Amino acid sequence: MDELLKVENITRRFGGLTAVNDVSFSVNRGDIVGLIGPNGAGKTTLFNLVMGLTIPNSGKVSLDGQAITGKKPNFIARQGMTKTFQNVALFPEMTVLNNVLVGGLLRLSIPEARELAQKSLARVGLSDIAEKMAGSLSFPERARVELARALCTGPKLLLLDEVMAALNEAEMDAILALIKSLRDNEGLTFIVIEHHMRAIMTQCNRIIVLNFGQKIAEGAPVDVANNPAVIEAYLGKSLETEAEQS
Ligand SMILES: Nc1ncnc2c1ncn2[C@@H]1O[C@H](COP(=O)(O)OP(=O)(O)OP(=O)(O)O)[C@@H](O)[C@H]1O
Ligand SMILES: [Mg+2]
Structure with a gap:
Protein backbone atom coordinates (compact mmCIF):
# COMPACT_ATOMS: atom_id res chain seq x y z
CA MET A 1 0.00 0.00 0.00
CA MET A 81 -2.90 18.93 -1.35
CA THR A 82 -5.70 21.19 -2.57
CA LYS A 83 -9.36 21.69 -1.75
CA THR A 84 -12.34 23.16 -3.53
CA PHE A 85 -14.81 25.24 -1.50
CA GLN A 86 -18.43 24.20 -1.04
CA ASN A 87 -20.79 26.90 -2.35
CA VAL A 88 -18.03 29.33 -3.30
CA ALA A 89 -18.66 30.64 -6.78
CA LEU A 90 -16.08 31.39 -9.42
CA PHE A 91 -15.31 35.08 -9.98
CA PRO A 92 -18.13 35.75 -12.46
CA GLU A 93 -16.63 38.88 -14.03
CA MET A 94 -13.29 37.20 -14.70
CA THR A 95 -12.43 34.97 -17.62
CA VAL A 96 -12.29 31.23 -17.21
CA LEU A 97 -8.51 31.36 -17.72
CA ASN A 98 -8.01 33.94 -14.95
CA ASN A 99 -10.24 31.99 -12.56
CA VAL A 100 -8.02 28.97 -13.07
CA LEU A 101 -4.78 30.97 -13.00
CA VAL A 102 -5.60 32.08 -9.42
CA GLY A 103 -4.96 28.48 -8.34
CA GLY A 104 -1.34 28.72 -9.49
CA LEU A 105 -0.41 32.06 -7.93
CA LEU A 106 0.52 30.52 -4.59
CA ARG A 107 3.76 29.14 -5.96
CA LEU A 108 4.21 30.47 -9.51
CA SER A 109 4.79 33.79 -11.26
CA ILE A 110 1.87 35.11 -13.33
CA PRO A 111 3.32 33.95 -16.70
CA GLU A 112 4.04 30.48 -15.25
CA ALA A 113 0.59 30.31 -13.67
CA ARG A 114 -1.00 31.34 -16.98
CA GLU A 115 0.82 28.55 -18.79
CA LEU A 116 -0.23 25.98 -16.20
CA ALA A 117 -3.80 27.36 -16.26
CA GLN A 118 -3.92 26.78 -20.01
CA LYS A 119 -2.66 23.23 -19.53
CA SER A 120 -5.15 22.65 -16.71
CA LEU A 121 -8.02 23.83 -18.91
CA ALA A 122 -6.88 21.45 -21.64
CA ARG A 123 -6.87 18.58 -19.12
CA VAL A 124 -10.56 19.21 -18.31
CA GLY A 125 -11.53 19.80 -21.96
CA LEU A 126 -12.25 23.54 -21.71
CA SER A 127 -9.50 25.16 -23.81
CA ASP A 128 -12.05 26.58 -26.23
CA ILE A 129 -13.84 28.65 -23.56
CA ALA A 130 -10.73 30.05 -21.83
CA GLU A 131 -11.66 33.65 -22.65
CA LYS A 132 -15.36 33.40 -21.74
CA MET A 133 -16.61 35.14 -18.59
CA ALA A 134 -17.03 32.60 -15.80
CA GLY A 135 -20.47 34.04 -14.94
CA SER A 136 -21.85 32.90 -18.28
CA LEU A 137 -21.01 29.20 -17.94
CA SER A 138 -23.30 26.20 -17.56
CA PHE A 139 -23.16 24.17 -14.32
CA PRO A 140 -21.13 21.32 -15.89
CA GLU A 141 -18.64 23.86 -17.27
CA ARG A 142 -18.35 25.48 -13.83
CA ALA A 143 -17.58 22.13 -12.24
CA ARG A 144 -14.80 21.59 -14.78
CA VAL A 145 -13.38 25.07 -14.14
CA GLU A 146 -13.28 24.33 -10.39
CA LEU A 147 -11.42 21.14 -11.15
CA ALA A 148 -9.00 23.00 -13.44
CA ARG A 149 -8.38 25.62 -10.74
CA ALA A 150 -7.55 22.85 -8.27
CA LEU A 151 -5.24 21.20 -10.84
CA CYS A 152 -3.46 24.53 -11.31
CA THR A 153 -2.15 24.30 -7.72
CA GLY A 154 -0.05 21.29 -8.83
CA PRO A 155 -1.64 18.77 -6.44
N1 LIG B 1 -17.13 27.43 12.11
C1 LIG B 1 -18.11 26.77 12.72
N2 LIG B 1 -18.60 27.20 13.90
C2 LIG B 1 -19.58 26.52 14.55
N3 LIG B 1 -20.14 25.38 14.08
C3 LIG B 1 -19.69 24.92 12.91
C4 LIG B 1 -18.66 25.57 12.17
N4 LIG B 1 -18.42 24.86 11.03
C5 LIG B 1 -19.26 23.82 11.07
N5 LIG B 1 -20.02 23.84 12.18
C6 LIG B 1 -21.02 22.85 12.58
O1 LIG B 1 -20.38 21.58 12.52
C7 LIG B 1 -21.27 20.60 12.01
C8 LIG B 1 -20.67 19.95 10.80
O2 LIG B 1 -20.70 20.88 9.73
P1 LIG B 1 -20.09 20.56 8.30
O3 LIG B 1 -20.24 21.80 7.49
O4 LIG B 1 -18.74 20.01 8.47
O5 LIG B 1 -21.08 19.44 7.78
P2 LIG B 1 -21.20 18.75 6.34
O6 LIG B 1 -21.18 17.28 6.57
O7 LIG B 1 -20.22 19.33 5.40
O8 LIG B 1 -22.70 19.17 5.92
P3 LIG B 1 -23.33 19.50 4.45
O9 LIG B 1 -23.63 18.17 3.82
O10 LIG B 1 -24.59 20.24 4.78
O11 LIG B 1 -22.34 20.32 3.69
C9 LIG B 1 -22.60 21.31 11.75
O12 LIG B 1 -23.44 21.13 12.87
C10 LIG B 1 -22.18 22.75 11.60
O13 LIG B 1 -23.22 23.62 11.95
MG1 LIG C 1 -20.34 20.39 3.68
Whole structure:
Protein backbone atom coordinates (compact mmCIF):
# COMPACT_ATOMS: atom_id res chain seq x y z
CA MET A 1 0.00 0.00 0.00
CA ASP A 2 1.30 3.44 -0.90
CA GLU A 3 -0.19 5.65 1.78
CA LEU A 4 -0.58 9.29 0.77
CA LEU A 5 -2.78 10.76 3.51
CA LYS A 6 -3.10 9.56 7.07
CA VAL A 7 -5.56 11.05 9.55
CA GLU A 8 -5.32 9.85 13.15
CA ASN A 9 -7.96 10.41 15.83
CA ILE A 10 -8.83 13.91 14.69
CA THR A 11 -11.37 15.86 16.75
CA ARG A 12 -12.81 19.35 16.40
CA ARG A 13 -15.34 20.93 18.71
CA PHE A 14 -17.30 24.14 18.14
CA GLY A 15 -18.53 25.14 21.61
CA GLY A 16 -20.59 22.21 22.84
CA LEU A 17 -20.80 20.58 19.40
CA THR A 18 -18.26 17.95 18.37
CA ALA A 19 -18.29 18.46 14.59
CA VAL A 20 -15.59 15.81 13.98
CA ASN A 21 -15.14 13.18 16.65
CA ASP A 22 -12.02 10.98 16.83
CA VAL A 23 -11.92 10.22 13.10
CA SER A 24 -9.10 8.13 11.61
CA PHE A 25 -8.57 6.99 8.02
CA SER A 26 -5.92 6.60 5.35
CA VAL A 27 -5.93 7.31 1.64
CA ASN A 28 -3.62 5.47 -0.73
CA ARG A 29 -2.11 6.97 -3.85
CA GLY A 30 -4.53 6.51 -6.74
CA ASP A 31 -7.60 6.13 -4.55
CA ILE A 32 -10.89 7.80 -5.37
CA VAL A 33 -12.50 7.94 -1.94
CA GLY A 34 -16.11 9.02 -1.48
CA LEU A 35 -16.85 10.90 1.76
CA ILE A 36 -20.55 10.80 2.52
CA GLY A 37 -22.95 11.46 5.35
CA PRO A 38 -26.09 13.47 6.11
CA ASN A 39 -26.11 17.29 6.21
CA GLY A 40 -24.09 18.54 9.17
CA ALA A 41 -22.23 15.22 9.57
CA GLY A 42 -18.84 16.98 9.58
CA LYS A 43 -17.62 16.32 6.04
CA THR A 44 -16.58 19.88 5.20
CA THR A 45 -15.08 20.34 8.67
CA LEU A 46 -13.00 17.20 8.12
CA PHE A 47 -11.68 18.61 4.83
CA ASN A 48 -10.90 21.91 6.58
CA LEU A 49 -9.00 20.07 9.32
CA VAL A 50 -6.96 18.09 6.81
CA MET A 51 -6.13 21.25 4.82
CA GLY A 52 -5.12 23.27 7.90
CA LEU A 53 -8.05 25.69 7.48
CA THR A 54 -9.46 24.62 10.86
CA ILE A 55 -7.23 23.74 13.81
CA PRO A 56 -8.03 20.38 15.45
CA ASN A 57 -8.55 20.01 19.20
CA SER A 58 -6.60 16.78 18.94
CA GLY A 59 -5.36 14.32 16.36
CA LYS A 60 -2.71 14.11 13.65
CA VAL A 61 -2.55 14.47 9.88
CA SER A 62 0.31 13.44 7.62
CA LEU A 63 0.73 13.80 3.88
CA ASP A 64 3.20 11.61 2.05
CA GLY A 65 4.82 10.64 5.36
CA GLN A 66 5.26 14.22 6.52
CA ALA A 67 3.43 15.52 9.60
CA ILE A 68 1.27 18.50 8.60
CA THR A 69 -0.86 18.95 11.73
CA GLY A 70 -1.00 22.62 12.66
CA LYS A 71 0.70 23.74 9.45
CA LYS A 72 -0.69 26.68 7.49
CA PRO A 73 -3.00 26.00 4.51
CA ASN A 74 -0.57 27.52 2.02
CA PHE A 75 2.24 25.30 3.30
CA ILE A 76 -0.03 22.26 2.96
CA ALA A 77 -1.04 23.36 -0.54
CA ARG A 78 2.62 23.54 -1.52
CA GLN A 79 3.08 20.00 -0.22
CA GLY A 80 0.56 18.87 -2.85
CA MET A 81 -2.90 18.93 -1.35
CA THR A 82 -5.70 21.19 -2.57
CA LYS A 83 -9.36 21.69 -1.75
CA THR A 84 -12.34 23.16 -3.53
CA PHE A 85 -14.81 25.24 -1.50
CA GLN A 86 -18.43 24.20 -1.04
CA ASN A 87 -20.79 26.90 -2.35
CA VAL A 88 -18.03 29.33 -3.30
CA ALA A 89 -18.66 30.64 -6.78
CA LEU A 90 -16.08 31.39 -9.42
CA PHE A 91 -15.31 35.08 -9.98
CA PRO A 92 -18.13 35.75 -12.46
CA GLU A 93 -16.63 38.88 -14.03
CA MET A 94 -13.29 37.20 -14.70
CA THR A 95 -12.43 34.97 -17.62
CA VAL A 96 -12.29 31.23 -17.21
CA LEU A 97 -8.51 31.36 -17.72
CA ASN A 98 -8.01 33.94 -14.95
CA ASN A 99 -10.24 31.99 -12.56
CA VAL A 100 -8.02 28.97 -13.07
CA LEU A 101 -4.78 30.97 -13.00
CA VAL A 102 -5.60 32.08 -9.42
CA GLY A 103 -4.96 28.48 -8.34
CA GLY A 104 -1.34 28.72 -9.49
CA LEU A 105 -0.41 32.06 -7.93
CA LEU A 106 0.52 30.52 -4.59
CA ARG A 107 3.76 29.14 -5.96
CA LEU A 108 4.21 30.47 -9.51
CA SER A 109 4.79 33.79 -11.26
CA ILE A 110 1.87 35.11 -13.33
CA PRO A 111 3.32 33.95 -16.70
CA GLU A 112 4.04 30.48 -15.25
CA ALA A 113 0.59 30.31 -13.67
CA ARG A 114 -1.00 31.34 -16.98
CA GLU A 115 0.82 28.55 -18.79
CA LEU A 116 -0.23 25.98 -16.20
CA ALA A 117 -3.80 27.36 -16.26
CA GLN A 118 -3.92 26.78 -20.01
CA LYS A 119 -2.66 23.23 -19.53
CA SER A 120 -5.15 22.65 -16.71
CA LEU A 121 -8.02 23.83 -18.91
CA ALA A 122 -6.88 21.45 -21.64
CA ARG A 123 -6.87 18.58 -19.12
CA VAL A 124 -10.56 19.21 -18.31
CA GLY A 125 -11.53 19.80 -21.96
CA LEU A 126 -12.25 23.54 -21.71
CA SER A 127 -9.50 25.16 -23.81
CA ASP A 128 -12.05 26.58 -26.23
CA ILE A 129 -13.84 28.65 -23.56
CA ALA A 130 -10.73 30.05 -21.83
CA GLU A 131 -11.66 33.65 -22.65
CA LYS A 132 -15.36 33.40 -21.74
CA MET A 133 -16.61 35.14 -18.59
CA ALA A 134 -17.03 32.60 -15.80
CA GLY A 135 -20.47 34.04 -14.94
CA SER A 136 -21.85 32.90 -18.28
CA LEU A 137 -21.01 29.20 -17.94
CA SER A 138 -23.30 26.20 -17.56
CA PHE A 139 -23.16 24.17 -14.32
CA PRO A 140 -21.13 21.32 -15.89
CA GLU A 141 -18.64 23.86 -17.27
CA ARG A 142 -18.35 25.48 -13.83
CA ALA A 143 -17.58 22.13 -12.24
CA ARG A 144 -14.80 21.59 -14.78
CA VAL A 145 -13.38 25.07 -14.14
CA GLU A 146 -13.28 24.33 -10.39
CA LEU A 147 -11.42 21.14 -11.15
CA ALA A 148 -9.00 23.00 -13.44
CA ARG A 149 -8.38 25.62 -10.74
CA ALA A 150 -7.55 22.85 -8.27
CA LEU A 151 -5.24 21.20 -10.84
CA CYS A 152 -3.46 24.53 -11.31
CA THR A 153 -2.15 24.30 -7.72
CA GLY A 154 -0.05 21.29 -8.83
CA PRO A 155 -1.64 18.77 -6.44
CA LYS A 156 -1.12 15.08 -5.71
CA LEU A 157 -4.32 14.92 -3.66
CA LEU A 158 -7.51 16.81 -4.46
CA LEU A 159 -10.32 17.27 -1.94
CA LEU A 160 -13.52 18.02 -3.88
CA ASP A 161 -16.37 19.43 -1.75
CA GLU A 162 -19.63 19.00 -3.69
CA VAL A 163 -18.29 20.28 -7.00
CA MET A 164 -21.04 18.30 -8.75
CA ALA A 165 -23.95 19.44 -6.56
CA ALA A 166 -25.87 21.20 -9.34
CA LEU A 167 -25.40 18.50 -11.97
CA ASN A 168 -27.77 15.86 -13.25
CA GLU A 169 -26.76 12.23 -13.24
CA ALA A 170 -25.30 12.14 -16.76
CA GLU A 171 -23.33 15.35 -16.18
CA MET A 172 -22.04 13.98 -12.89
CA ASP A 173 -20.94 10.74 -14.56
CA ALA A 174 -18.98 12.79 -17.12
CA ILE A 175 -17.11 14.64 -14.35
CA LEU A 176 -16.47 11.39 -12.50
CA ALA A 177 -15.09 9.87 -15.72
CA LEU A 178 -12.77 12.86 -16.00
CA ILE A 179 -11.64 12.35 -12.38
CA LYS A 180 -10.94 8.69 -13.15
CA SER A 181 -8.91 9.58 -16.22
CA LEU A 182 -6.84 12.05 -14.15
CA ARG A 183 -6.23 9.26 -11.68
CA ASP A 184 -5.35 6.72 -14.36
CA ASN A 185 -3.22 8.97 -16.57
CA GLU A 186 -1.57 11.25 -14.03
CA GLY A 187 -1.65 9.23 -10.83
CA LEU A 188 -3.74 11.79 -8.94
CA THR A 189 -5.67 10.91 -5.80
CA PHE A 190 -9.11 12.20 -4.83
CA ILE A 191 -11.47 12.47 -1.88
CA VAL A 192 -14.89 13.45 -3.13
CA ILE A 193 -17.80 14.74 -1.01
CA GLU A 194 -21.15 14.33 -2.76
CA HIS A 195 -24.71 13.61 -1.72
CA HIS A 196 -25.61 11.70 -4.85
CA MET A 197 -25.35 8.09 -3.74
CA ARG A 198 -25.51 6.23 -6.99
CA ALA A 199 -22.72 8.25 -8.63
CA ILE A 200 -20.51 7.94 -5.56
CA MET A 201 -21.20 4.25 -5.10
CA THR A 202 -20.42 3.39 -8.71
CA GLN A 203 -17.35 5.58 -9.25
CA CYS A 204 -15.37 5.50 -5.98
CA ASN A 205 -13.18 2.57 -4.96
CA ARG A 206 -13.69 3.24 -1.26
CA ILE A 207 -16.34 5.01 0.82
CA ILE A 208 -16.08 6.66 4.23
CA VAL A 209 -19.33 7.50 6.03
CA LEU A 210 -19.64 10.19 8.71
CA ASN A 211 -22.63 10.69 10.98
CA PHE A 212 -22.76 13.27 13.81
CA GLY A 213 -19.00 13.73 13.45
CA GLN A 214 -18.10 10.06 13.80
CA LYS A 215 -16.90 7.63 11.18
CA ILE A 216 -19.61 4.97 11.16
CA ALA A 217 -18.45 2.90 8.19
CA GLU A 218 -15.61 2.54 5.71
CA GLY A 219 -15.02 0.09 2.90
CA ALA A 220 -15.91 -1.00 -0.60
CA PRO A 221 -19.08 0.66 -1.97
CA VAL A 222 -21.12 -2.55 -1.93
CA ASP A 223 -20.29 -3.24 1.73
CA VAL A 224 -21.00 0.31 2.82
CA ALA A 225 -24.33 0.44 0.96
CA ASN A 226 -25.51 -2.67 2.80
CA ASN A 227 -24.20 -1.60 6.20
CA PRO A 228 -27.13 -1.30 8.68
CA ALA A 229 -25.57 1.69 10.50
CA VAL A 230 -25.29 3.55 7.19
CA ILE A 231 -28.88 2.78 6.19
CA GLU A 232 -29.99 3.91 9.64
CA ALA A 233 -28.05 7.19 9.30
CA TYR A 234 -29.97 7.90 6.13
CA LEU A 235 -33.25 7.67 8.08
CA GLY A 236 -34.08 4.15 7.10
CA LYS A 237 -34.23 4.89 3.40
CA SER A 238 -32.29 2.52 1.21
CA LEU A 239 -29.41 4.28 -0.53
CA GLU A 240 -31.04 3.49 -3.85
CA THR A 241 -34.16 5.42 -2.79
CA GLU A 242 -32.03 8.33 -1.66
CA ALA A 243 -30.35 8.46 -5.06
CA GLU A 244 -33.68 8.42 -6.87
CA GLN A 245 -34.98 11.32 -4.81
CA SER A 246 -32.04 13.65 -5.21
N1 LIG B 1 -17.13 27.43 12.11
C1 LIG B 1 -18.11 26.77 12.72
N2 LIG B 1 -18.60 27.20 13.90
C2 LIG B 1 -19.58 26.52 14.55
N3 LIG B 1 -20.14 25.38 14.08
C3 LIG B 1 -19.69 24.92 12.91
C4 LIG B 1 -18.66 25.57 12.17
N4 LIG B 1 -18.42 24.86 11.03
C5 LIG B 1 -19.26 23.82 11.07
N5 LIG B 1 -20.02 23.84 12.18
C6 LIG B 1 -21.02 22.85 12.58
O1 LIG B 1 -20.38 21.58 12.52
C7 LIG B 1 -21.27 20.60 12.01
C8 LIG B 1 -20.67 19.95 10.80
O2 LIG B 1 -20.70 20.88 9.73
P1 LIG B 1 -20.09 20.56 8.30
O3 LIG B 1 -20.24 21.80 7.49
O4 LIG B 1 -18.74 20.01 8.47
O5 LIG B 1 -21.08 19.44 7.78
P2 LIG B 1 -21.20 18.75 6.34
O6 LIG B 1 -21.18 17.28 6.57
O7 LIG B 1 -20.22 19.33 5.40
O8 LIG B 1 -22.70 19.17 5.92
P3 LIG B 1 -23.33 19.50 4.45
O9 LIG B 1 -23.63 18.17 3.82
O10 LIG B 1 -24.59 20.24 4.78
O11 LIG B 1 -22.34 20.32 3.69
C9 LIG B 1 -22.60 21.31 11.75
O12 LIG B 1 -23.44 21.13 12.87
C10 LIG B 1 -22.18 22.75 11.60
O13 LIG B 1 -23.22 23.62 11.95
MG1 LIG C 1 -20.34 20.39 3.68
